[in-house]
Amino acid sequence: MFEVIFLQFLNGLDKGAAYALIALGLTLVFGTLGVVNFAHGALFMLGSFCAVLFRQLLTMETVTIDPTKLSPWGAPLEVRAPLVQAWFGDFGAVLVNYSVPASIIITIPIMLLVGILLERGIIKHFYKRPHAEQILVTFGLAIVAQEVIKAFFGPNPIPQPMPSDLRGAADIGAFLGMQANVITYPIWRLVYFLFSAVIIGGVFAFLQFTTFGMVVRAGMADRETVGLLGINIDRRFTIMFGLAAVVAGIAGVMYTPLLPPNYHLGMDFLVLSFVVVVVGGMGSLPGAVAAGFLLGILQSFASMTQVKALIPGIDQIIIYLVAVVILLVLPRGLFGRRGVMEA
Amino acid sequence: MTLLKRGLSRRRVLQTGMAGIIGSGVAPLMFTKGAWAQEFCNNPTGDTVTFGLNLPLTGAYAEEGADEQKAYELAVRHLNGEGDGGLIGVLTPTALKGNGILGKKVAFVTSDSQTKADVARAGATRMIERDGAIMVSGGSSSAEAIAVQGLCQEMGVIFMAGLTHSNDTTGKDKKRYGFRHFFNAYQSGIGLGPVLGQEYGKDRRAYHLTADYTWGWTQEESMKAATEALGWETVQAVRTPLGAGDFSQFLTPVLNSGADVLILNHYGNDMVNSLTQAVQFGMRDREANGKNFEIVVPLFSELMAKGAGANIKGIFGTSNWHWNLQDPGTVAFTKSFGAAYGAPPSQAAHTAYVQALLYADACERAGTFYPPEVIKALEGHEFDGMGNGATLYRAEDHQCIKNILVVQGNDNPTSEYDVLNVVQEVQRDAVSYDPAIFGGDLGPAEPAPLCA
Numbered sequence: 151m152f153e154v155i156f157l158q159f160l161n162g163l164d165k166g167a168a169y170a171l172i173a174l175g176l177t178l179v180f181g182t183l184g185v186v187n188f189a190h191g192a193l194f195m196l197g198s199f200c201a202v203l204f205r206q207l208l209t210m211e212t213v214t215i216d217p218t219k220l221s222p223w224g225a226p227l228e229v230r231a232p233l234v235q236a237w238f239g240d241f242g243a244v245l246v247n248y249s250v251p252a253s254i255i256i257t258i259p260i261m262l263l264v265g266i267l268l269e270r271g272i273i274k275h276f277y278k279r280p281h282a283e284q285i286l287v288t289f290g291l292a293i294v295a296q297e298v299i300k301a302f303f304g305p306n307p308i309p310q311p312m313p314s315d316l317r318g319a320a321d322i323g324a325f326l327g328m329q330a331n332v333i334t335y336p337i338w339r340l341v342y343f344l345f346s347a348v349i350i351g352g353v354f355a356f357l358q359f360t361t362f363g364m365v366v367r368a369g370m371a372d373r374e375t376v377g378l379l380g381i382n383i384d385r386r387f388t389i390m391f392g393l394a395a396v397v398a399g400i401a402g403v404m405y406t407p408l409l410p411p412n413y414h415l416g417m418d419f420l421v422l423s424f425v426v427v428v429v430g431g432m433g434s435l436p437g438a439v440a441a442g443f444l445l446g447i448l449q450s451f452a453s454m455t456q457v458k459a460l461i462p463g464i465d466q467i468i469i470y471l472v473a474v475v476i477l478l479v480l481p482r483g484l485f486g487r488r489g490v491m492e493a
Numbered sequence: 494m495t496l497l498k499r500g501l502s503r504r505r506v507l508q509t510g511m512a513g514i515i516g517s518g519v520a521p522l523m524f525t526k527g528a529w530a531q532e533f534c535n536n537p538t539g540d541t542v543t544f545g546l547n548l549p550l551t552g553a554y555a556e557e558g559a560d561e562q563k564a565y566e567l568a569v570r571h572l573n574g575e576g577d578g579g580l581i582g583v584l585t586p587t588a589l590k591g592n593g594i595l596g597k598k599v600a601f602v603t604s605d606s607q608t609k610a611d612v613a614r615a616g617a618t619r620m621i622e623r624d625g626a627i628m629v630s631g632g633s634s635s636a637e638a639i640a641v642q643g644l645c646q647e648m649g650v651i652f653m654a655g656l657t658h659s660n661d662t663t664g665k666d667k668k669r670y671g672f673r674h675f676f677n678a679y680q681s682g683i684g685l686g687p688v689l690g691q692e693y694g695k696d697r698r699a700y701h702l703t704a705d706y707t708w709g710w711t712q713e714e715s716m717k718a719a720t721e722a723l724g725w726e727t728v729q730a731v732r733t734p735l736g737a738g739d740f741s742q743f744l745t746p747v748l749n750s751g752a753d754v755l756i757l758n759h760y761g762n763d764m765v766n767s768l769t770q771a772v773q774f775g776m777r778d779r780e781a782n783g784k785n786f787e788i789v790v791p792l793f794s795e796l797m798a799k800g801a802g803a804n805i806k807g808i809f810g811t812s813n814w815h816w817n818l819q820d821p822g823t824v825a826f827t828k829s830f831g832a833a834y835g836a837p838p839s840q841a842a843h844t845a846y847v848q849a850l851l852y853a854d855a856c857e858r859a860g861t862f863y864p865p866e867v868i869k870a871l872e873g874h875e876f877d878g879m880g881n882g883a884t885l886y887r888a889e890d891h892q893c894i895k896n897i898l899v900v901q902g903n904d905n906p907t908s909e910y911d912v913l914n915v916v917q918e919v920q921r922d923a924v925s926y927d928p929a930i931f932g933g934d935l936g937p938a939e940p941a942p943l944c945a
Contacts, residue, residue: 306559319778466734
């Protein structure tokens with residue numbers, strides 16, 4: 151039974167890492183700019199399509215038609231030659247193999263640009279407007295983003311293979327000195343968990359230990375006073391929006407081998423990430439991370455057969471059930487502060 | 494006053510009037526009985542006849558929907574005498590002439606069902622009421638098929654189901670106006686069971702992950718029956734939501750459940766995701782109970798197999814049809830589809846194409862679009878040449894009885910489409926069954942209800 155519970159806990163951490171990473175960016179935007187950003191899921195989705203785009207560029211081929219031969223289904227035979235391998239040889243092959251993590255290189259500048267343009271172009275006009283209007287405009291942006299992606303990449307999921315060295319499962323049980331082949335877990339999911347931990351730690355360290363972060367935190371606490379000190383807090387907040395977009399984007403990139411990206415990927419995560427933020431406490435970064443892991447672990451345990459035998463269908467409702475209970479007991483969420491989103 | 498002066502009483506006037514009213518109302522009914530019978534939903538009066546194509550272009554089964562659309566468009570071209578004629582030349586017997594249907598050109602309208610039953614029903618309603626569809630076809634989900642089939646029965650429009658594999662479609666939810674060419678979950682079990690016994694032995698413990706809707710339930714039930722008949726034990730059967738995406742929380746408990754076979758009653762994107770994730774969990778490299786751990790996918794989607802890549806190698810399943818069969822019908826269809834779209838057709842495309850042709854042929858044989866007559870032409874119809882051998886459209890449940898395929902993921906594919914090997918062509922007598930076992934009632938054909 152220990153191994154079953156351990157594996158389910160590991161799965162919860164893995165799911166929780168994804169939830170926490172998305173919720174972190176959402177909270178970052180809400181905590182700094184006070185904007186309820188319903189386009190955050192779309193940023194996650196856009197990031198995942200950066201990985202798709204990068205791989206498509208890497209796997210471009212020259213296609214020549216051989217009129218003398220026919221394919222088994224009767225069409226003229228297409229002879230394909232991959233370009234990157236032709237240009238870069240073995241390095242090209244390695245690049246294609248590691249296309250998902252390598253695509254982070256293009257994802258960071260793209261998402262930073264998308265974030266800054268979004269904030270300067272649209273979001274800044276809604277700072278002083280009611281939250282309902284912010285929700286409407288960002289939800290509209292999310293729909294526009296997904297339709298644009300659908301138009302360019304089609305409606306179907308596009309599988310992204312993980313690097314061949316990181317396929318398969320790691321024998322964690324044997325690593326911990328227990329029986330072999332009992333506690334095994336997919337390597338890429340472990341990589342994703344570690345990646346999330348690094349990003350979450352990096353964001354916290356950035357806010358905690360850099361002057362920029364200190365100013366941003368001061369601005370989150372009292373925007374007007376920081377402004378009166380002669381600091382251009384708006385520019386820093388714009389950069390924070392870009393940073394949140396980058397966090398969402400690279401979270402999307404690294405998720406692609408687990409779930410082939412499609413245009414509505416963002417919407418699939420949107421509701422869940424908002425529940426995470428609300429449970430954690432609006433505007434609280436530690437709250438978002440804690441709630442992400444808590445809900446991930448609970449969802450994983452609720453999917454166990456033994457639990458489902460006791461309460462059928464619990465795996466589908468556990469997250470919302472816990473959210474209701476937490477909000478009844480702690481109306482501001484786990485780490486919510488007084489005065490946030492309160493009239 | 495004048496009439497009364499001529500000796501006509503008020504009673505006489507009333508009697509005459511009543512007789513006139515009754516006479517003028519009833520007589521046309523008596524003398525135009527045949528014409529009355531032709532008043533039915535969307536009776537085509539112009540020089541075209543419209544098919545309503547309900548396609549899941551988005552959602553879990555979007556790949557199938559896109560391929561079905563290509564097949565329908567090809568079928569319409571062939572029916573109208575364009576292109577190489579496709580399967581019209583090999584269908585026997587056939588009344589098709591390549592000039593449309595009953596001299597009318599075939600047109601079509603489409604609707605994206607989003608792989609959702611409620612959207613599919615709304616789309617079908619729109620195509621019948623607004624666009625005047627004489628026949629509705631399509632769908633890649635049994636939930637959609639059952640919902641649309643029920644609607645078509647109410648509205649008096651024939652539904653030629655696309656890809657639907659649930660036993661319920663031609664079982665407890667069968668309808669007089671609904672017809673299915675595709676095989677079903679029960680037939681998958683009958684076909685696949687003996688091959689699994691032969692390959693994996695009779696002492697196995699199976700764990701099912703099942704899509705939580707009508708198709709998944711009947712697929713699970715059929716696979717349980719087939720494997721338990723072999724002597725296998727069912728360890729657990731867990732339902733998963735359609736379009737779950739991440740199946741990891743359902744896969745983790747499989748690892749130490751004592752099972753040595755995982756049966757994935759999933760289709761479409763769900764199948765790709767659950768299979769890919771199961772392989773990521775190392776299930777194909779595991780040993781359990783002293784045996785290699787095996788994965789079985791009872792209903793293969795070759796389009797999805799393409800997406801699942803190498804994960805599908807060596808895995809057993811069933812299929813309605815596969816493009817690399819060598820009968821004249823399959824060769825003709827694969828050539829025609831390949832020339833048009835640069836890729837071989839999927840089983841979803843095949844069944845969609847065949848259904849369009851069979852409907853057209855039935856109208857030609859009936860000499861009318863009047864649905865009850867078309868239904869009579871389809872019920873009990875024997876035909877051949879469509880790639881599945883001699884086929885019967887069974888009158889009792891509107892299920893096509895024909896050969897089905899047991900397939901296996903190809904270990905050495907020669908192209909991205911060469912993903913499956915046909916292991917066995919299970920003959921139609923072996924997969925035939927008593928339609929009474931699934932119950933249901935077809936309902937009436939006549940009088941044909943009037944839509945709108």
